[in-house]
Amino acid sequence: MAEVTTRTAPPAPVLVEPGTILPGRARGAVPLRREGPSKLTGAARYTDDLVVPGAWYGATIRSTDARARFSALDLDPAFDWSSVVVVTAADIPGENIVSSIKADQPILVPLGGEIQHHAEPLALLAAPDRATLRAARKAVRVRTEPLPPVFDPLESDHVFAAYEIAAGDPSAAFAAADLVLEGEYRVGHQEQLYIENQAMIAVPEDDGGVTVTGSLQCPYYVHSALKLGLGLDDREARVVQAETGGGFGGKEEYPSVVALHASLLAGKAKRPVRMIYDRHEDIAATTKRHPAIVRHRTGVTHDGRLIAQEIEVVMDGGAYCTLTPVVLSRGALHAGGPYRCPNVRIRARATRTNTPPNGAFRGFGAPQVEFAAETHLNRIAEALGLSPLEIRRRNIYQLGDTTPTGQVLRESVAAGEVLERAAEASEFERLRVQRVAAGQDRSGTGTGAASGSALLTGRERFASGVGLALAWHGAGFTGTGEVKLASVAALELTGEGAIRILTASTEMGQGSKTILPQLVAEVLGVPAEWVEAAAQDTAVVPDSGPTVASRTSMVVGGLLIKAAQRLRAEVESATGGSFAATYRDFAHSHGPRRIDQRFEPYPDTAFDDETYRGDAYPAFSWAACVARVDVDLDTGEVLVRDVVAADDVGRVIHPVLAEGQVEGGTLQAVGYATIEEIKLRDGRYLNDRLATYVIPTALDAPRITTILVEAPFSGAPHGAKGLGELPMDVGAPAVVAAIADATGAWITDLPASPERILAALADAPAVAPPRAGASEPAPPPEPGR
Amino acid sequence: MPVEPPITSPRTLADAYAQLAEGPVTPIAGGTDLMVSLTGELGEPPERMLDLWHLDELRGIALDGDSLVLGALTTYTDLRRSSLCREHVPALVEAAATIGAAQIQNRGTIGGNAVNASPAGDTLPVLLALDATLVCGSVRGERDVPATAFWPGYRRTALAPDELLVRIRFPLVAGRASRFRKVGTRRAQSISKVVMALAYCAGTDGGLWTDVRLALGSVAPTPIRASATEAVLEGRPPIPAIAELAAETLAAELHPIDDVRSTAEYRRVVSARVLHRLIREAGGW
Incomplete structure (x- = not known):
C-alpha cells in the first residue's frame, strides 16, 4: 500500500511540545460505553450464557500435592465410563506445553511426571450433564509419591530471571551520605477477582480444527497456545472473545490453559465442551500477583x-x-x-x-x-x-x-x-x-x-x-517488546460504506470498544457511532497485540489514528470532498478498502535487553x-x-x-x-x-x-x-x-x-508525631524485619 | 456445579412437622447459609429440603406478658425496622445491621442464624447475653431450650432431627442495658473475627452493675458466655480498675484459634480491648 499524500488538512492535529503540560479537562462529547446498556440490562451474554446445543460439561482433575511424582490415575471400574470422556497428557496431539516465555508448563502433568504445585491440572473429564460429571469426578483417584517442596523464594535455587541495573558509584556515595537508611518490605499474593470466572467453550470443526469462544484478554495468545498444544495451523485454530467480565491481567495467560483443556476434551468427545470455572476453582488454580x-x-x-x-x-x-x-x-x-x-x-x-x-x-x-x-x-x-x-x-x-x-x-x-x-x-x-x-x-x-x-x-x-x-x-x-511484537491494527471501508475497526484489542470493562471508534471518528470527521468495531475473532482481525500493559489507548489507538489519517487522505484525494460527505460514494465506486497499520519504533528510543x-x-x-x-x-x-x-x-x-x-x-x-x-x-x-x-x-x-x-x-x-x-x-x-x-x-x-x-x-509505645521542626536528622531507625 | 435437591413447601406448621417426622429433610428458611452448600463443595449437599418460607406462623414480633417474642422467620430487616426490638433488644438490632448487606438482611432470619450454629453467627452472642429462650416444636409438641443449652458443640444444636426452631423469647428486664460490637474483615458482607454482646443492669446505688452477661462469638467452637469475666463485673461499678481486671480476666478466659480469618492472639487481645472500651464508655472516663 503506497502512502498517500494529504491533500486536505486533517482535523485539528494534536500539537505536542516536549515538556508541555495541560490541565486535564473534558473535550467534546463523551460517548456512552458501547456495551454499557447490554451489561446494565443483563442482555450481554458472557461465555456461560452462550447456549451451544449438544455441548458437554468439562472438569479438571487437579493435584492435592505441592510437589509429587504423578504415579497413577485410577478410574473406578465400578463406574459406567461409557458416557464420559477422559483426557490425559497422552491424548495431547501437539506439544504438552502451555505456550509462554519458557516451555516449562505442561498442559497436563504426564503420568510419571512431576507435579509442581497444588491444584495443577492432571487429567480432564467431560460428560453430557453435570450430575454424571460430578459422579465421574468421584470415581477418579490420583496416586502420587510426594517429593520435598520449596516454598520460600529466598531459599529457592531455581531462578526464572535475574536483572541488574547500575549507575554511578554507590559505594562512594554511601560513604559520603549524611544518613543511610535500610528497610525491608514484603508484599503477598493478590487475586484479580474479575467478576466473571474463567470460561471457555470449544467447538471441534470438521477440518480437525477448533473454535474456542471465551473470556479472555489476548486472543492471539490463546491462538498460539492452541497451535502449539494441538498441532494446528493459523487457520485451524480460531479464537473468539465473548463478552468478558473483567481481566486485570488474570485473563492474560491463564485462558490459554482453559482453552487447551476445553479443546482437548472437545476433540476427544467430538462435540462442543464447556469449561466454566466456579469461583473456588478460579481462585485456587489461576494466577495471582507475585509476592x-x-x-x-x-x-x-x-x-x-x-x-x-x-x-x-x-x-x-x-x-x-x-x-x-x-x-x-x-x-x-x-x-x-x-x-x-x-x-x-x-x-x-x-x-x-x-x-x-x-x-x-x-x-x-x-x-x-x-x-x-x-x-x-x-x-x-x-x-x-x-x-x-x-x-x-x-x-x-x-x-x-x-x-x-x-x-x-x-x-x-x-x-x-x-x-x-x-x-x-x-x-x-x-x-x-x-x-x-x-x-x-x-x-x-x-x-x-x-x-x-x-x-x-x-x-x-x-x-x-x-x-x-x-x-x-x-x-x-518494556524495552524492545513493542518492536518485537510489530502489532497491526486495521481500518476498513467496506463496499457497503461501513467504517470498521479491526483489532484484537479486547473490551473487558475498560472501554476500548468505546474509545477506539472515538479516536478514529475524530480523525475522519464523522460521529463516533458511524465507526464500527469488528468482533475480536482471530479469523477476522489482525494481531494488534495483547490487551495488556496499558497499551491499548496509546499504541493501538495510535495505529488506528494513523490508519484513519491515511484513509481520510485517500478518500478525500479521490473525491475532492470531505471524508464525511464522500466516503460512502467512494466505497461504492472504488470498492472496499482496508488499511493495515503496522507499529513502527518510536524515534530515538533504544534499549539493550542484555545490558x-x-x-x-x-x-x-x-x-x-x-x-x-x-x-x-x-x-x-x-x-x-x-x-x-x-x-x-x-x-x-x-x-x-x-x-x-x-x-x-x-x-x-x-x-x-x-x-x-x-x-x-x-x-x-x-x-x-x-x-x-x-x-x-x-x-x-x-x-x-x-x-x-x-x-x-x-x-x-x-x-x-x-x-x-x-x-x-x-x-x-x-x-x-x-x-x-x-x-x-x-x-x-x-x-x-x-x-x-x-x-x-x-x-510502638506511643504515637510518634512527625518531627516537623527538627533541625537535626534523627538517628536512622532500626532496619526493618 | 450446583445441585438441585427436591424441595417441598408446606403451608402449615403441622404439615411441616409431619414431613420432618417422616424422615431426613433439611429445613431451609432464607437460605443465606444453605444455598452455599448447594455447590456441593463444602461437604455433601442436602438430599431433600423443606421450604419454611410460607409458614406465616413462624413470623411476627410481639410482646407476650413479660417477654418479647420473635418468630423464627423474622428477618434481619424486620428486626431493624421493629420499634419493639429497638426498645427492648437494641443490641439485637445492632447485630442485625452488621450482617451481610441489604439482600442478605432481607432473606436471612434469626431462626436460621441460630440453627446454622456457626461459631461466628452474629446474633448468637446477643441471644446468650439477653437470656433468650429458644422454643423448639415438632409433632411431639413444643419445648423451651435456654440459649446457654442450645449450642452443645461445634455447629450443633439442641434440636432433634424432627424439630424446628419456631420462636425466640427474650425476657423483658427493666433497666437492662445491652451493647454489641462486631470486629469483621470489612464493613459489609463480613464474617466476624470477634463478636461480643454485653448486658447488665446499672443500679442507682453508685452505678454498680448486676445481672452481667458477656457473650462472644468466633472465639470458641460455639458461641460462649464468658462467666469468669461476668463474675469480675458482677456487683461492681464500671471504673478503670474493674475494666482492667475484666479485660485481663477475659484474655485469660478465652482460648481462640488461628484460622483463615484471623489469629488466636488477635482475637484474644481484641476481645479484651473491645470489652475495656465498652466498660470505659459506660463509665464515661
Missing part, C-alpha cells in the same frame, strides 16, 4: 537529596515461569521510584516455588516495588524531619533527568505536576500540620494508642492520618495519591475515608472512562493495602473462596477525587500514555503512610491488616 521481598538501602544528604540507592527485589514466581521475567523486569525498572539518584544498584531475581504460578495483574511488578520505594522514602522523610511532600519536591524527576538505565527523560515528565495537584487539592500540608498538633496533644495527655497493657484501650478510640505517595509507570511494553541500558519505556505516566484514614486503635481496623488521585495520562480521550480507571484502580490498591491477603499452608491457598478472600465492598470504598493531568507523549499521534495500571501503583503506599501518620507505626508488610497494625501498636 515480593524488597530490600532498600538508601543514602541521603542532610537536606534530603537521594545520593545512593541499593535495592534488592526478589519475586516469587510460583511453580512455572509464565510471564515472570517481564513482571520482574518491570519491577526492576521501577524499583527506585520516580526519583533522581545518581548512584544506583538494583538487583532483581524471581525464583521458583511449589505454589500455583503467579502472573499478570494490573501494575505487573510495579505495585510491589513502588510500595517499597514510597514507604521507604516516607520513612527517610520522617527520619530527616522533612515533610513527605518536600522530600519529593527535592528528588522527583524533572525534564532532562537520567534514569538508572541511562534513559534521558526528554518529554512528558509530570511528576511535579501530579504531586503538586494532589497535594493542593487534598490540602496535604494543612492536614499534616493539624495532625502533628493533634498528635502532640495526645502524647501530652498520655492517652496515646497503647497505654500500658496491650489489653487496654486509650481514651481516644480513633486516630486519623494523612499519607502521600508518588509513582511512575512505564507506558506500554539493561537505554530507553526502558517510550514514556512514563505519573501519579500522586493522598489518602486519609481513620484507624480504630482498639482493633487496628482501617477505614480509608478519602483519596485524592492526580494521574497524568498524556492525553485524556474519554474523561468518564479515564476517571473510572482511576477509581477502580484506587479501590483495588486500597484492598491490596488493607485487607487482601492470600494465606497459604503447604503450598495451598487456604482462603480460596469469596467468603474468605475479601476485597473492599462499596462501604469500604473511600471518596475518590480524580484529577487528570495531561503531559502528552509525542510518539503517540494523540499524545496518550497508559492509564489502566497507573493508579494501582500508588494507592497502597499512600494508605500505609496515612496509617503511620495516624499511629506512628510503619507497616512494612502488605496488607496492613488489623492483626499487623495491632502488633505494631503494641511495639
